[in-house]
Amino acid sequence: MTALLEARGLRVEYGATVALDAIDLALAAGSRTAVMGPSGSGKSSLVHALAGIVPLSAGEVWLEGGRLDTLSEARRSRARLARMGMVFQFGDLVPELTLVENVMLPLQVLGTRAATARRRAVEVLEQVGVAEVADRRIGAVSGGQAQRAAVARALAHRPAIVLADEPTGALDTVSSEQVMDALTRLSVDQGTALVVVTHDHRVAAHLDDVVVVRDGRISVGIPA
Numbered sequence: 001m002t003a004l005l006e007a008r009g010l011r012v013e014y015g016a017t018v019a020l021d022a023i024d025l026a027l028a029a030g031s032r033t034a035v036m037g038p039s040g041s042g043k044s045s046l047v048h049a050l051a052g053i054v055p056l057s058a059g060e061v062w063l064e065g066g067r068l069d070t071l072s073e074a075r076r077s078r079a080r081l082a083r084m085g086m087v088f089q090f091g092d093l094v095p096e097l098t099l100v101e102n103v104m105l106p107l108q109v110l111g112t113r114a115a116t117a118r119r120r121a122v123e124v125l126e127q128v129g130v131a132e133v134a135d136r137r138i139g140a141v142s143g144g145q146a147q148r149a150a151v152a153r154a155l156a157h158r159p160a161i162v163l164a165d166e167p168t169g170a171l172d173t174v175s176s177e178q179v180m181d182a183l184t185r186l187s188v189d190q191g192t193a194l195v196v197v198t199h200d201h202r203v204a205a206h207l208d209d210v211v212v213v214r215d216g217r218i219s220v221g222i223p224a
Protein backbone atom coordinates (compact mmCIF):
# COMPACT_ATOMS: atom_id res chain seq x y z
CA MET A 1 0.00 0.00 0.00
CA THR A 2 1.25 3.49 -0.81
CA ALA A 3 1.99 5.52 2.31
CA LEU A 4 0.10 8.75 2.78
CA LEU A 5 3.27 10.51 3.88
CA GLU A 6 6.75 9.07 3.53
CA ALA A 7 10.26 10.20 4.39
CA ARG A 8 13.17 8.57 2.55
CA GLY A 9 16.74 9.14 3.69
CA LEU A 10 15.96 12.52 5.26
CA ARG A 11 18.83 14.72 6.36
CA VAL A 12 18.37 18.18 7.89
CA GLU A 13 21.26 20.47 8.83
CA TYR A 14 21.31 23.85 10.52
CA GLY A 15 24.76 25.20 9.70
CA ALA A 16 27.21 22.76 11.26
CA THR A 17 24.49 20.95 13.25
CA VAL A 18 23.12 17.77 11.75
CA ALA A 19 19.61 17.70 13.23
CA LEU A 20 18.37 14.63 11.33
CA ASP A 21 20.07 11.95 9.28
CA ALA A 22 19.04 8.83 7.38
CA ILE A 23 15.39 9.03 8.43
CA ASP A 24 13.01 6.58 6.77
CA LEU A 25 9.40 6.73 7.89
CA ALA A 26 6.13 5.77 6.22
CA LEU A 27 2.75 6.82 7.58
CA ALA A 28 -0.43 5.10 6.45
CA ALA A 29 -3.94 6.57 6.44
CA GLY A 30 -5.47 6.30 9.90
CA SER A 31 -2.12 5.61 11.61
CA ARG A 32 -1.49 7.28 14.98
CA THR A 33 2.19 7.75 15.83
CA ALA A 34 3.98 9.24 18.83
CA VAL A 35 7.42 10.77 18.21
CA MET A 36 9.48 10.61 21.41
CA GLY A 37 13.12 11.08 22.38
CA PRO A 38 15.43 13.35 24.39
CA SER A 39 15.44 17.14 24.13
CA GLY A 40 17.35 18.28 21.05
CA SER A 41 17.20 14.85 19.40
CA GLY A 42 15.44 16.16 16.29
CA LYS A 43 11.71 15.58 16.91
CA SER A 44 10.55 19.05 15.88
CA SER A 45 12.89 18.99 12.91
CA LEU A 46 11.29 15.72 11.82
CA VAL A 47 7.77 17.18 11.98
CA HIS A 48 8.89 20.31 10.13
CA ALA A 49 10.66 18.23 7.48
CA LEU A 50 7.54 16.06 7.00
CA ALA A 51 5.49 19.24 6.57
CA GLY A 52 7.93 20.58 3.99
CA ILE A 53 8.76 23.56 6.20
CA VAL A 54 12.54 23.04 6.59
CA PRO A 55 14.84 22.49 3.60
CA LEU A 56 16.39 19.04 3.29
CA SER A 57 20.13 18.48 2.82
CA ALA A 58 19.32 15.05 1.45
CA GLY A 59 16.38 12.72 1.07
CA GLU A 60 12.81 12.95 -0.12
CA VAL A 61 9.35 13.57 1.31
CA TRP A 62 6.42 12.00 -0.52
CA LEU A 63 2.86 13.16 0.09
CA GLU A 64 0.07 10.99 -1.32
CA GLY A 65 2.36 9.52 -3.96
CA GLY A 66 3.95 12.80 -5.14
CA ARG A 67 7.19 14.51 -4.15
CA LEU A 68 6.59 17.33 -1.67
CA ASP A 69 10.15 18.55 -1.16
CA THR A 70 10.78 19.38 -4.81
CA LEU A 71 7.67 21.55 -5.22
CA SER A 72 8.01 25.32 -5.35
CA GLU A 73 7.48 27.03 -2.01
CA ALA A 74 4.04 28.26 -3.10
CA ARG A 75 2.91 24.78 -4.13
CA ARG A 76 4.35 23.24 -0.98
CA SER A 77 2.46 25.74 1.18
CA ARG A 78 -0.71 25.04 -0.74
CA ALA A 79 -0.29 21.26 -0.36
CA ARG A 80 0.38 21.70 3.36
CA LEU A 81 -2.62 23.94 3.84
CA ALA A 82 -4.96 21.67 1.89
CA ARG A 83 -3.82 18.24 3.05
CA MET A 84 -2.22 18.77 6.46
CA GLY A 85 -3.26 20.20 9.82
CA MET A 86 -0.63 21.50 12.23
CA VAL A 87 -0.93 21.89 16.02
CA PHE A 88 1.81 23.46 18.13
CA GLN A 89 2.49 23.67 21.86
CA PHE A 90 1.18 27.18 22.37
CA GLY A 91 -1.26 27.05 19.48
CA ASP A 92 -0.65 29.88 17.09
CA LEU A 93 -4.13 31.19 17.25
CA VAL A 94 -4.93 34.87 16.82
CA PRO A 95 -5.70 36.09 20.37
CA GLU A 96 -7.91 38.98 19.23
CA LEU A 97 -10.21 36.70 17.23
CA THR A 98 -12.87 34.40 18.64
CA LEU A 99 -12.48 30.63 18.65
CA VAL A 100 -14.89 30.28 15.74
CA GLU A 101 -13.12 32.99 13.72
CA ASN A 102 -9.76 31.30 14.29
CA VAL A 103 -11.10 27.95 13.07
CA MET A 104 -12.74 29.62 10.03
CA LEU A 105 -9.49 31.26 8.87
CA PRO A 106 -7.79 28.36 7.04
CA LEU A 107 -11.11 27.27 5.55
CA GLN A 108 -11.56 30.72 4.07
CA VAL A 109 -7.97 30.77 2.77
CA LEU A 110 -8.86 27.51 1.00
CA GLY A 111 -11.82 29.27 -0.64
CA THR A 112 -14.75 28.18 1.55
CA ARG A 113 -17.54 30.77 1.76
CA ALA A 114 -17.86 32.51 5.13
CA ALA A 115 -21.27 31.02 6.03
CA THR A 116 -20.12 27.48 5.19
CA ALA A 117 -16.80 27.99 7.01
CA ARG A 118 -18.66 29.22 10.09
CA ARG A 119 -20.99 26.19 10.09
CA ARG A 120 -18.05 23.80 9.77
CA ALA A 121 -16.05 25.68 12.45
CA VAL A 122 -18.93 25.42 14.93
CA GLU A 123 -19.33 21.72 14.12
CA VAL A 124 -15.65 20.94 14.84
CA LEU A 125 -15.63 23.11 17.96
CA GLU A 126 -18.60 21.04 19.16
CA GLN A 127 -16.66 17.84 18.46
CA VAL A 128 -13.74 19.00 20.61
CA GLY A 129 -16.09 20.17 23.37
CA VAL A 130 -15.66 23.94 23.34
CA ALA A 131 -18.77 25.05 21.43
CA GLU A 132 -20.05 26.92 24.49
CA VAL A 133 -17.13 29.37 24.30
CA ALA A 134 -16.99 29.53 20.47
CA ASP A 135 -17.74 33.26 20.39
CA ARG A 136 -15.19 34.24 23.04
CA ARG A 137 -11.83 35.65 22.07
CA ILE A 138 -8.88 33.25 22.44
CA GLY A 139 -7.47 35.61 25.05
CA ALA A 140 -10.57 35.05 27.21
CA VAL A 141 -10.57 31.23 27.47
CA SER A 142 -8.43 28.72 29.35
CA GLY A 143 -5.26 27.20 27.90
CA GLY A 144 -6.99 23.85 27.49
CA GLN A 145 -9.93 25.42 25.66
CA ALA A 146 -7.60 27.40 23.37
CA GLN A 147 -5.59 24.28 22.61
CA ARG A 148 -8.76 22.38 21.74
CA ALA A 149 -9.62 25.26 19.38
CA ALA A 150 -6.16 24.77 17.81
CA VAL A 151 -7.03 21.10 17.31
CA ALA A 152 -10.38 22.11 15.78
CA ARG A 153 -8.62 24.48 13.43
CA ALA A 154 -6.15 21.77 12.35
CA LEU A 155 -8.99 19.35 11.60
CA ALA A 156 -11.69 21.65 10.17
CA HIS A 157 -10.69 21.15 6.53
CA ARG A 158 -10.54 17.35 6.98
CA PRO A 159 -6.81 17.02 6.35
CA ALA A 160 -5.26 13.69 5.42
CA ILE A 161 -2.50 14.20 8.00
CA VAL A 162 -2.24 16.02 11.32
CA LEU A 163 1.21 16.90 12.66
CA ALA A 164 1.20 18.01 16.30
CA ASP A 165 4.36 19.22 18.06
CA GLU A 166 3.95 18.99 21.85
CA PRO A 167 0.25 19.90 21.60
CA THR A 168 -0.28 19.28 25.31
CA GLY A 169 3.06 20.56 26.61
CA ALA A 170 1.58 23.62 28.31
CA LEU A 171 -1.51 21.90 29.71
CA ASP A 172 -2.55 20.26 32.97
CA THR A 173 -3.42 16.55 32.96
CA VAL A 174 -7.19 17.01 32.49
CA SER A 175 -6.82 19.46 29.58
CA SER A 176 -4.11 17.29 28.09
CA GLU A 177 -6.43 14.27 28.13
CA GLN A 178 -9.19 16.35 26.51
CA VAL A 179 -6.88 17.50 23.72
CA MET A 180 -5.64 13.95 23.04
CA ASP A 181 -9.19 12.56 23.16
CA ALA A 182 -10.25 15.20 20.62
CA LEU A 183 -7.30 14.49 18.34
CA THR A 184 -7.61 10.72 18.41
CA ARG A 185 -11.42 10.69 18.11
CA LEU A 186 -11.33 12.90 15.04
CA SER A 187 -8.48 10.82 13.61
CA VAL A 188 -10.62 7.69 14.03
CA ASP A 189 -13.71 9.39 12.55
CA GLN A 190 -11.92 10.97 9.60
CA GLY A 191 -9.16 8.38 8.96
CA THR A 192 -6.54 11.06 9.49
CA ALA A 193 -2.90 10.01 9.94
CA LEU A 194 -1.82 11.54 13.24
CA VAL A 195 1.77 12.32 14.32
CA VAL A 196 2.27 13.69 17.83
CA VAL A 197 5.63 14.80 19.26
CA THR A 198 5.55 14.34 23.02
CA HIS A 199 7.69 13.76 26.09
CA ASP A 200 4.69 12.41 27.97
CA HIS A 201 4.02 8.68 28.09
CA ARG A 202 0.38 9.35 29.00
CA VAL A 203 0.03 11.24 25.73
CA ALA A 204 1.82 8.48 23.81
CA ALA A 205 -0.60 5.96 25.33
CA HIS A 206 -3.38 7.49 23.18
CA LEU A 207 -1.46 6.52 20.02
CA ASP A 208 -0.77 3.19 18.34
CA ASP A 209 2.92 3.42 17.34
CA VAL A 210 6.00 5.04 18.88
CA VAL A 211 8.96 6.34 16.89
CA VAL A 212 11.99 7.22 19.01
CA VAL A 213 14.43 9.84 17.74
CA ARG A 214 17.95 9.91 19.21
CA ASP A 215 20.77 12.08 17.93
CA GLY A 216 18.87 12.79 14.74
CA ARG A 217 18.20 9.17 13.89
CA ILE A 218 15.27 6.87 14.45
CA SER A 219 16.27 4.36 17.08
CA VAL A 220 14.63 1.23 18.26
CA GLY A 221 14.09 0.90 21.98
CA ILE A 222 12.43 2.32 25.02
CA PRO A 223 11.70 6.07 24.76
CA ALA A 224 13.66 8.35 27.13
Ligand SMILES: Nc1ncnc2c1ncn2[C@@H]1O[C@H](COP(=O)(O)OP(=O)(O)OP(=O)(O)O)[C@@H](O)[C@H]1O
Pocket residue numbers: 014015017018019037038039040041042043044045046
Ligand atom coordinates in the same frame (compact mmCIF):
# COMPACT_ATOMS: atom_id res chain seq x y z
N1 LIG B 1 16.81 26.95 13.70
C1 LIG B 1 17.84 26.24 14.18
N2 LIG B 1 19.10 26.67 14.05
C2 LIG B 1 20.16 25.96 14.51
N3 LIG B 1 20.04 24.79 15.16
C3 LIG B 1 18.79 24.31 15.34
C4 LIG B 1 17.63 25.01 14.87
N4 LIG B 1 16.54 24.28 15.21
C5 LIG B 1 16.99 23.17 15.85
N5 LIG B 1 18.34 23.20 15.94
C6 LIG B 1 19.19 22.15 16.52
O1 LIG B 1 18.87 20.92 15.89
C7 LIG B 1 18.82 19.86 16.83
C8 LIG B 1 17.44 19.23 16.83
O2 LIG B 1 16.50 20.18 17.33
P1 LIG B 1 14.94 19.89 17.43
O3 LIG B 1 14.27 21.14 17.84
O4 LIG B 1 14.49 19.22 16.20
O5 LIG B 1 14.93 18.83 18.64
P2 LIG B 1 13.71 18.33 19.57
O6 LIG B 1 13.93 16.88 19.76
O7 LIG B 1 12.42 18.76 18.98
O8 LIG B 1 14.01 19.10 20.92
P3 LIG B 1 13.00 19.51 22.13
O9 LIG B 1 12.46 18.22 22.67
O10 LIG B 1 13.92 20.18 23.10
O11 LIG B 1 11.96 20.42 21.56
C9 LIG B 1 19.25 20.46 18.16
O12 LIG B 1 20.64 20.27 18.30
C10 LIG B 1 18.91 21.92 18.00
O13 LIG B 1 19.75 22.71 18.81
